Amino acid sequence: MxxxxxxxxxxxxxxxxxxxxxxNEDKPRKYYFHDTMSVDYYEVYEDLEMLLSKGRSxxxxxxxxxxxxxxxxxxKVADAAIENxxxxxxxxxxxxxxxxxALRMIALFACGESENRDKFDxxxxxxKIRDWRNEGxxxxxxxxxxxxxxxxxxxxxxxxxxxxLKKPTSKKRSTEPGEKEKxxxxxx
Numbered sequence: 750m751x752x753x754x755x756x757x758x759x760x761x762x763x764x765x766x767x768x769x770x771x772x773n774e775d776k777p778r779k780y781y782f783h784d785t786m787s788v789d790y791y792e793v794y795e796d797l798e799m800l801l802s803k804g805r806s807x808x809x810x811x812x813x814x815x816x817x818x819x820x821x822x823x824x825k826v827a828d829a830a831i832e833n834x835x836x837x838x839x840x841x842x843x844x845x846x847x848x849x850x851a852l853r854m855i856a857l858f859a860c861g862e863s864e865n866r867d868k869f870d871x872x873x874x875x876x877k878i879r880d881w882r883n884e885g886x887x888x889x890x891x892x893x894x895x896x897x898x899x900x901x902x903x904x905x906x907x908x909x910x911x912x913x914l915k916k917p918t919s920k921k922r923s924t925e926p927g928e929k930e931k932x933x934x935x936x937x
Contacts, residue, residue, distance in 0.1 A: 765779070770880050770883065783858055783859075783866065786857060790866065792869075797857070813833070857869075
């Protein structure tokens with residue numbers, strides 16, 4: 750389907766069809782949707798999830814916040830403000846130099862027939878994105894796919910996480926600074 754020269758993804762199919770691969774091969778490529786992923790792919794997924802929602806990786810956020818915290822503890826408010834500003838500039842720079850995380854997210858779930866789904870490969874991901882760009886697909890379709898696929902994946906992840914969180918503990922930490930720990934189950 751095309752609208753104003755922009756090709757739309759046919760959501761009724763379980764694949765993305767690229768009739769004009771970027772490397773000018775005569776054979777069209779199909780990228781099939783999968784709803785499971787390896788540990789290797791999941792680790793990439795976690796970083797992309799943060800980039801998709803915040804525009805930064807976990808490492809970027811942690812390192813910046815750690816430095817700001819240290820500076821504030823040393824009463825260096827101006828230095829903390831500068832670090833925070835530099836962190837914002839880093840986000841802006843990263844947003845301008847990388848593929849959009851929605852495209853990369855879809856590349857985790859939409860895989861070629863012979864793709865090794867056990868080990869993540871940036872080169873393979875880049876090839877898919879170049880195919881999609883060359884095909885002229887609408888970016889809105891990738892946003893829709895990313896949020897739909899992530900939502901289903903996240904529901905399963907939340908169920909597993911909630912099951913793990915319901916396990917009783919022998920101690921509960923107080924949320925008030927300076928209070929002693931309370932003993933007992935999760936509701937004491």
